[in-house]
Amino acid sequence: MNAPALTMPAPRVAPLKGCPVLRWGVVAPGGIATDFVNALHTHTDQRVIAVASRSVDRAREFARRHGIPRTHDDYAALYGDEQVQIVYIAAPHSEHRRLAIDAIAAGKHVLIEKPIGLSADEAREIAAAAGAAGVFAMEAMWTRFLPQTDVMLHLHEDGVIGDPRLIIADLGFAADPSEGGRLFDPTLGGGALLDLGVYPVWLSHLWLGVPTGVTALGTRTDSGVDEQSALVLDYPAGAQALLSTSIRVTSPGAASVSGSGGTLQIDPSFVFPGGFSAQRGDVRGHFVDDSGLHHRDGMAWQAAAVAQHIDDGLTESPLHPLQTSIEVLTTIDEARRQLSAAG
Numbered sequence: 001m002n003a004p005a006l007t008m009p010a011p012r013v014a015p016l017k018g019c020p021v022l023r024w025g026v027v028a029p030g031g032i033a034t035d036f037v038n039a040l041h042t043h044t045d046q047r048v049i050a051v052a053s054r055s056v057d058r059a060r061e062f063a064r065r066h067g068i069p070r071t072h073d074d075y076a077a078l079y080g081d082e083q084v085q086i087v088y089i090a091a092p093h094s095e096h097r098r099l100a101i102d103a104i105a106a107g108k109h110v111l112i113e114k115p116i117g118l119s120a121d122e123a124r125e126i127a128a129a130a131g132a133a134g135v136f137a138m139e140a141m142w143t144r145f146l147p148q149t150d151v152m153l154h155l156h157e158d159g160v161i162g163d164p165r166l167i168i169a170d171l172g173f174a175a176d177p178s179e180g181g182r183l184f185d186p187t188l189g190g191g192a193l194l195d196l197g198v199y200p201v202w203l204s205h206l207w208l209g210v211p212t213g214v215t216a217l218g219t220r221t222d223s224g225v226d227e228q229s230a231l232v233l234d235y236p237a238g239a240q241a242l243l244s245t246s247i248r249v250t251s252p253g254a255a256s257v258s259g260s261g262g263t264l265q266i267d268p269s270f271v272f273p274g275g276f277s278a279q280r281g282d283v284r285g286h287f288v289d290d291s292g293l294h295h296r297d298g299m300a301w302q303a304a305a306v307a308q309h310i311d312d313g314l315t316e317s318p319l320h321p322l323q324t325s326i327e328v329l330t331t332i333d334e335a336r337r338q339l340s341a342a343g
């Protein structure tokens with residue numbers, strides 16, 4: 001006789017098409033901005049109508065490639081563009097706080113790439129500015145908006161895994177130090193923890209909340225940023241998260257959530273659209289994201305959710321509120337502090 005199968009609920013996600021449409025402005029047209037605009041224009045009704053670069057040539061070239069009608073050769077001009085409803089900030093981490101606060105001061109909603117700032121204090125500053133201005137603000141933690149994330153949480157609401165007790169997650173990417181770049185540059189917020197570690201730390205926050213203890217061990221690059229680290233996060237009643245992150249090696253991006261009643265194992269890399277396996281005793285199930293969206297095209301889900309939130313009159317996402325960004329960065333602050341103190 002076959003083992004019984006777990007029934008997978010349908011994802012409760014904003015529809016990619018047919019939901020409210022925002023007029024987006026993109027600030028800092030680098031690597032992720034390219035993926036973001038491709039995802040929106042290919043898979044959603046959302047439209048990027050303006051782009052701003054520090055260089056007029058880069059702005060024009062980006063606009064030409066993506067069919068964006070309006071270009072600005074400085075970021076402030078885009079904040080002042082009356083056609084733009086929401087600004088997507090895709091600059092290096094070190095610039096997020098300043099750019100977000102400038103865009104908010106101009107009355108724009110903001111979606112800010114991860115991590116939202118260099119520290120919990122920077123995240124608090126952004127939250128305070130957005131709160132005072134009454135605009136929508138969110139960190140672009142796009143994995144939160146993927147169908148698989150909702151289905152896992154739905155199974156949890158249905159009691160399938162019981163109390164989450166152990167999160168194991170890694171995220172590493174072998175960056176080439178000889179190429180330099182923002183990952184190795186302390187002045188741009190370089191290092192593994194802020195760039196990649198933010199995902200496993202966010203995942204553990206999603207399942208376990210705020211840790212009571214943080215222990216970090218790791219190495220640093222010659223340029224002085226954190227290179228590879230292992231984190232143990234402790235939670236009340238003995239729950240734990242075991243996390244690792246690296247800019248020295250590419251690791252699988254494996255992640256699992258083990259609870260008192262069952263286990264979820266996310267298909268690697270856990271940050272991308274995909275699937276997961278669920279097991280409760282001898283009852284098993286597998287969810288597969290059949291949307292046809294791969295890798296960073298999954299940012300489309302986040303954009304649709306943001307458009308729906310703003311249409312609903314919200315100033316934060318209930319799925320990824322600013323307090324979550326603050327709490328995740330509080331954990332990263334402490335891990336970075338320990339790695340610095342260790343020399």
Ligand SMILES: NC(=O)c1ccc[n+]([C@@H]2O[C@H](COP(=O)([O-])OP(=O)(O)OC[C@H]3O[C@@H](n4cnc5c(N)ncnc54)[C@H](OP(=O)(O)O)[C@@H]3O)[C@@H](O)[C@H]2O)c1
Binds near residue numbers: 053095114142195
């Ligand atoms: N969600 C994801 O999967 C994902 C993936 C990769 C990166 N990200 C995030 O996106 C952000 C940008 O990463 P990226 O890889 O796209 O970076 P990137 O390719 O280096 O592009 C960043 C852009 O920021 C602008 N910029 C503004 N101030 C800058 C400064 N002081 N130094 C360098 N560039 C500056 C530049 O555009 P102009 O000079 O033309 O204005 C540059 O093209 C990071 O915070 C990162 O964490 C997210």
